[in-house]
Amino acid sequence: MxxxxxxxxxxxxxxxxxxxxxxxxxxxxxxxxxxxxxxxxxxxxxxxxxxxxxxxxxxxxxxxxxxxxxxxxxxxxxDEYMGFDEELTSVFHPELIEDSLLDTVIHDEELEHLKKAIRQLSPSMQERIILYFFEGLTLPEIAARQGVSSSAVYSTLQYAVKKLKKIW
Incomplete structure (x- = not known):
């Protein structure tokens, strides 16, 4: 004023x-x-x-x-003053860019453990788990491919996940 x-x-x-x-x-x-x-x-x-x-x-x-x-x-x-520069970040903070050897080993071991657990499921459970979680198909797509209802696929997936949790 x-x-x-x-x-x-x-x-x-x-x-x-x-x-x-x-x-x-x-x-x-x-x-x-x-x-x-x-x-x-x-x-x-x-x-x-x-x-x-x-x-x-x-x-x-x-x-x-x-x-x-x-x-x-x-x-x-x-915020970073200069913005993000992938080349500089990889030089000064490689841990942000590359997976460490330990992370890679742990990931590989977990993946192998998951594969073994999936192999213990029935063939229909294995196929539905792979189609849903790894290939990204929806329940209706899996049902249409296998000639069953979506609710049957859903029930199988629920049961398969419970079994995997017990095995894991």
């Missing part, structure tokens, strides 16, 4: 750099615009044409600006 604390001036070009139009300023006041113009005509003439805002509108504008600044600072704090 100015020295008199009755109004404050906002530079709209600063708040909105791409603003077009004649008004470059906003005047925020608790007084009605007519009373403000009457009392401070000479002081406000340098800001004409201006946009008149009530105190609530001015506060909403300030809240918006503070919120935008907060989010910008948060992004700057948490």
């Amino acid at each position: 100015s020295e008199n604390k009755i109004y404050r001036i906002i530079n709209l070009r600063y708040e909105y750099p791409n603003l077009s139009g004649e008004a470059k300023w906003a005047v925020v006041s608790t007084l009605p615009q007519s009373k403000l113009d009457e009392m401070y005509e000479s002081e406000l003439s340098q800001y004409r044409p201006y946009v008149y805002l009530t105190e609530e509108q001015g506060e909403a504008m300030a809240d918006f600006r503070r919120n935008e600044d907060k989010h910008l600072k948060r992004r700057m704090k948490h």
Whole structure:
């Protein structure tokens, strides 16, 4: 607010750099615009044409600006300044790019264990597990392929998963 604390001036070009139009300023006041113009005509003439805002509108504008600044600072704090560069990341953080040997071994062992568990199921269960979980077919697609109902496929899959959990 100015020295008199009755109004404050906002530079709209600063708040909105791409603003077009004649008004470059906003005047925020608790007084009605007519009373403000009457009392401070000479002081406000340098800001004409201006946009008149009530105190609530001015506060909403300030809240918006503070919120935008907060989010910008948060992004700057948490995002990488230069963006993602796969080559640099692979040099400085290879653990993010490549699986470690241990991860590969564990994955291979788990996959082999899963294959052994699936082999212990009946042939129809094996086929439905593979079609559903590995090939991504839907229950109706499996049912149509095998000439059975979707509910039969669903029941078989439920039972097969229970058996796999026990084996695993």
